[in-house]
Amino acid sequence: MLNPRFDEQPDISELQAALTTRLVSDPQLVAPYARDTSRAVATGAPIAVVLAESTADVSTALAWATRAGVPVSVRGAGTGLAGGAMGYDGGLVVSLERMTAILDIDVDNRLATVQPGVITATLDATAREHGLFFPPDPASARISTVGGNIATNAGGLRCVAHGVTTDSVAALEVVLADGRVMRTGARTRKNVVGYDLTRLFVGSEGTLGIITQAIVRLKPVAPGSPRSFRASFSSLEDAGLAVTAIVNGPTQPEVLELMDSLSVEIIESFHPSGLEVPAGAMLVGQTVGLDAETKAEDITTLCRTLGADDTEISETDALLEARRLSNPALNARGLKISCDVGVPVAALARMFHGVAEVSAAHSKRVSTVAHAGDGNLHCTVESPDTPTGISEADAVIDDITRLALSLGGTISGEHGIGSVKRHELGWQLDEVALDVQRSIKAALDPGGILTPDRAI
């Protein structure tokens, strides 16, 4: 069934003539674009996919979609966890997967100019050849695109030291819904010219325009060898208090993550790496610089004074690799009902206490991994994959989300709203704020063709 707002099956012959082989309409090839990596269920099949190779292709596609009144979904690698990139029934998909060029690395200004489909880890590796790196580091860095990271304002492991994706975006090229091409931002460190449209498009989840080029900021790689560290706590709340102390302390880590005991158990059974399951939780992190060892010692010593029973410092990346496996490990168990809430970092211990209370009240086991230094939690509910099991798990997530809001938090720290969390929007945004968001959407996409009914 087509989206009720778009009730006619479109004639794609004009678009086919313009894009030739860059437009794919074979249902078998189109089918994978109906879904992303979220729990959201596809409601039908798109009619075609534009495998864009240039800004002009994207412009042609959007101008046609606006004329024809066809809903468009935008796709990087489809690793999103909010249902934002899912194809619409009878809609058009614009995929950026072929726009993978790194156009320029400007070492002196520490900038890279890239097409949106470049894989995050590829950009990072290329920058490293010049002694630089790309700070955004989602756990999906090896499979997600820079365009997708920008469109979701992705977070990740290094955020505690370097901020989220928006802090690394200097300028964008964007194709608007009617096909017009616009540039935002500048190559300079400072730029105060008109509204900050770059930040408006960062995190806009494909609803305001399609990012076809980005100038992103790089940073110099710290000298010396990094160290990773672990601190195991018998109490999850003590681990939360330790995070608050570390973040406010004199020694700053590059990475500061948390896995509770159930998460470690799930990760270890998916891919054993010898991690001992703690009674409460495990903090894992990284320090960098010539004094990386001393920094790791300072942080683990602080953890011991705050209740850690066991600590470890390592020259390898194994601890962080284990943390990166949490999403695949949960998926392998069929566990997908999770959240992405954030709380102010000083509220972490209270949040963990509250999550335990919610879990007990619903008699459901909840596992938590967290980009702890940012106060960003992914809690996943163990529940059968049946309609009842799913709705029981949803009720747990709703309570955890309201708990985060009661502590001054947010319903999404990094994954965005997409289609999965749209019902929660009004829990955080007041009516006026929602109205302003909708006005911005209407101004840029009056026909409502771009990623309709998602994100805002």
Ligand SMILES: Cc1cc2nc3c(=O)[nH]c(=O)nc-3n(C[C@H](O)[C@H](O)[C@H](O)COP(=O)(O)OP(=O)(O)OC[C@H]3O[C@@H](n4cnc5c(N)ncnc54)[C@H](O)[C@@H]3O)c2cc1C
């Ligand atoms: C194993 C795993 C680990 C993950 N870890 C993290 C993590 O640590 N931190 C984190 O933030 N996320 C994480 N994610 C979620 C996901 O990887 C991120 O949201 C990522 O930024 C999505 O990139 P993508 O290229 O796959 O985008 P997609 O999933 O294709 O799209 C995501 C959204 O962006 C829009 N979009 C994509 N490209 C463009 C474009 N060029 N222009 C306009 N809109 C666009 C889409 O319409 C959609 O709304 C993880 C996912 C997995 C599977």
